[in-house]
Amino acid sequence: MARAEAEQRDTSVGVGAKLAGKYLTFRLGEEEYGLEILKVQEIIQMQAVTRVPRTPAYVGGVINLRGKVIPVIDLRKKLGLPAVENTDKTCIIVVQIGSDAGKIVTGIIIDEVKEVLDVAAENIEETPDFGSSINTEFILGIGKIGQNVKILLDIDKVMSAGEMSALMSMDF
Amino acid sequence: MILANDGSLLADFITEAHEHLHQAEIRLLNLETDSENTGTLDGIFRSWHSIKGLSGFLNLYELAEFAHAMESRMDNARRGILKIDSGFIDLLLESNDVLRLLVEAVGRVLDGNEFVLPERFAAVSEKLATLNDGEENYTSAFEATEKKLGEILVESGVVPESVINDALEKQACGDSRKVGQILLEENAVPVRTVAQALAAQKSGRSAAATMDETIRVPVGRIDLLVDSIGEAIIAQSMVNGHRVVAEAQDQELLSKISRAGSILRQIQQLSMSLRMVSVRTTFQKMARVARDLSAKCGKEIDFITEGEDTEFDKSVVENISDPLVHMVRNALDHGIETPQERQAKGKAGKAYVKLSAFHRSGAIFIEVSDNGAGLDREAILRKAVERNLCRSGAELSDTEVYQFIFVPGFSTAGTLTDISGRGVGMDVVKRNIELLRGTITIDSRRGEGTTFTIKLPLTLAVVDGMVVLAGNERYIIPTLSIVESLMVASGDIATVAGKGAMLEVRGEHIPVASLKNLLGQAGGRAADDGDAVVMVVEDMLGRKAGLKLTKIVGQQQVVIKSLGEGMGDVTGVAGGAILNDGSVCLILDIAGIMRLTSNKLAS
Numbered sequence: 085m086a087r088a089e090a091e092q093r094d095t096s097v098g099v100g101a102k103l104a105g106k107y108l109t110f111r112l113g114e115e116e117y118g119l120e121i122l123k124v125q126e127i128i129q130m131q132a133v134t135r136v137p138r139t140p141a142y143v144g145g146v147i148n149l150r151g152k153v154i155p156v157i158d159l160r161k162k163l164g165l166p167a168v169e170n171t172d173k174t175c176i177i178v179v180q181i182g183s184d185a186g187k188i189v190t191g192i193i194i195d196e197v198k199e200v201l202d203v204a205a206e207n208i209e210e211t212p213d214f215g216s217s218i219n220t221e222f223i224l225g226i227g228k229i230g231q232n233v234k235i236l237l238d239i240d241k242v243m244s245a246g247e248m249s250a251l252m253s254m255d256f
Numbered sequence: 257m258i259l260a261n262d263g264s265l266l267a268d269f270i271t272e273a274h275e276h277l278h279q280a281e282i283r284l285l286n287l288e289t290d291s292e293n294t295g296t297l298d299g300i301f302r303s304w305h306s307i308k309g310l311s312g313f314l315n316l317y318e319l320a321e322f323a324h325a326m327e328s329r330m331d332n333a334r335r336g337i338l339k340i341d342s343g344f345i346d347l348l349l350e351s352n353d354v355l356r357l358l359v360e361a362v363g364r365v366l367d368g369n370e371f372v373l374p375e376r377f378a379a380v381s382e383k384l385a386t387l388n389d390g391e392e393n394y395t396s397a398f399e400a401t402e403k404k405l406g407e408i409l410v411e412s413g414v415v416p417e418s419v420i421n422d423a424l425e426k427q428a429c430g431d432s433r434k435v436g437q438i439l440l441e442e443n444a445v446p447v448r449t450v451a452q453a454l455a456a457q458k459s460g461r462s463a464a465a466t467m468d469e470t471i472r473v474p475v476g477r478i479d480l481l482v483d484s485i486g487e488a489i490i491a492q493s494m495v496n497g498h499r500v501v502a503e504a505q506d507q508e509l510l511s512k513i514s515r516a517g518s519i520l521r522q523i524q525q526l527s528m529s530l531r532m533v534s535v536r537t538t539f540q541k542m543a544r545v546a547r548d549l550s551a552k553c554g555k556e557i558d559f560i561t562e563g564e565d566t567e568f569d570k571s572v573v574e575n576i577s578d579p580l581v582h583m584v585r586n587a588l589d590h591g592i593e594t595p596q597e598r599q600a601k602g603k604a605g606k607a608y609v610k611l612s613a614f615h616r617s618g619a620i621f622i623e624v625s626d627n628g629a630g631l632d633r634e635a636i637l638r639k640a641v642e643r644n645l646c647r648s649g650a651e652l653s654d655t656e657v658y659q660f661i662f663v664p665g666f667s668t669a670g671t672l673t674d675i676s677g678r679g680v681g682m683d684v685v686k687r688n689i690e691l692l693r694g695t696i697t698i699d700s701r702r703g704e705g706t707t708f709t710i711k712l713p714l715t716l717a718v719v720d721g722m723v724v725l726a727g728n729e730r731y732i733i734p735t736l737s738i739v740e741s742l743m744v745a746s747g748d749i750a751t752v753a754g755k756g757a758m759l760e761v762r763g764e765h766i767p768v769a770s771l772k773n774l775l776g777q778a779g780g781r782a783a784d785d786g787d788a789v790v791m792v793v794e795d796m797l798g799r800k801a802g803l804k805l806t807k808i809v810g811q812q813q814v815v816i817k818s819l820g821e822g823m824g825d826v827t828g829v830a831g832g833a834i835l836n837d838g839s840v841c842l843i844l845d846i847a848g849i850m851r852l853t854s855n856k857l858a859s
Contacts, residue, residue, distance in 0.1 A: 134839060137828065148834045151490050153817040
């Protein structure tokens, strides 16, 4: 018993240590998520998005970022969450993903930006296993700050995966 | 062996060495037709000498030794001790290749791999070492130099200073003859000596002339510059489009803004020209490919190039190289006939493969042509029917039949050679050209030859287009693809059984599709949607289609921007453009739109 617990703690510590660091947290619907701050290039106001025909529903379209045209993803649709109306808090996080050789700049539409949090190793836990039907490979881990839980997203995997199944509201 | 060296020193060495090797190769090829050119011989020697020195400095022993062997042979050659014939040039070309492989091996060490000697290293080293010294034939006492004739003669010690001074004095006294002329006419100096000195001077001058002052700039920096200037132009047009400016009456203000704009556009032209390089090096590479291949196939050809000074954007030149290599190989392997076949067919003159580059009507063209056997229309059609690409007995124009060779895996070659015939090439060639937003067309006459024409946009960046409104979204259609536009009433469009909606334009029946429908706009499916404008567009093959739109907004020149790698390829969309109001407008790709139209008709 004690050993199993110790092992559990060990792996958690392992995950925590790897993932500790600064995250940009934001809200989508009722939940809060986090993105590795190093991948965030900038945050911009929501603006008119030019629709691109014949693209998956989660592709919002393209926008003009200081003369460069970048694609914008509707993260709600990508994660399978129900759609909501944009508010004046809706904005776009511009991220840089990919290797050094080919950095891809993309925008993500989110409901509200929260803050930059320094998440310590001991506050990060491995993603619980929901069973084989739920794909959780785009979640780096779960961060706990006091009572709040933030789902730390692996933004590279989010972008590269196709249409993903719904992230149901999870009770941790 | 490679010792722990400063990585950036090695990286610089690799770049420089490749340049030297490239120059040497070009000069070696020139030697075939002009083996006595001292400038060329010296140039090759200098290239290898430099590599030897640099390698030695960096403790790259194998390279230094190998380069030394090459440079000694070249030294012997230019001093007339070794005879310069085709076999010698072959060996030197091969050595140059091996040296290049050695440099690449160093590059791989930088990536963390082991240093591995190229396969041919031992064999070629052996050949270099055992070259027989030939008889003395051409010796020149002079090295290529830029100096004056008199100086050359004096410095060589061949002519006493007093003789030269006499000649110069004569000139000072009003004698209008050149120094060389005076010396010859007075029999003061033997003819051969003067001739050699003149040759040395000429090659010295031409060697110097080709070394334009250049400065090496990282490509990334130029790209940043071009991007920034692009943004500046957009910013400027946003100023122009601002209500206050657009409605301004103040002439002074307007003229100042206009001047700022034209200066910006000038800067933009200049910055884009920074990236322009001539196709000369690429064509010369093709010459090498053709030479090696014609020897391998036993088919002697004339390799002709035209328009080598035509300039393209650097990225175009780099990306066009592989497709061209493939086409030249195809021409030699399948197009050109063997000497026996040529004779049997009664073909006069020499077989040739020709590369030409030129600008015309706003685009750049590269043609690869040969006077070989031409494409076998029947064989291609048969193969196409076999592979279910078209119905047997279908009526297709020559152009349409030839297009089948671009289908992946398509090959009518009876036997595969290791050169071509596997059918993996032409589709890749076409894809590479399309990536450059270009097109490739074929013209061929059985028994006479084939010409491939590659058409590329002159500026990768700027598109002249027509802004149109379809439904509630704006799109840009490139002007090059537009034939005409018409107003139509709903009765004009007839639905022809099996062919969908058609419109008759001056006797021609053109398929029509609603643009907002094609592009998946909500509510775009209603048959009578009130759109009354039809724009007739045409693709590279001359096929027409009519696009139903709501309104034509106006003509505009825009900078085409890729939609970002995150987006991937979207059929029917070539890219995005930023309009004056800062919004992004999609630029349509007519070839893709045609495909969408025919898919729709097929479904």
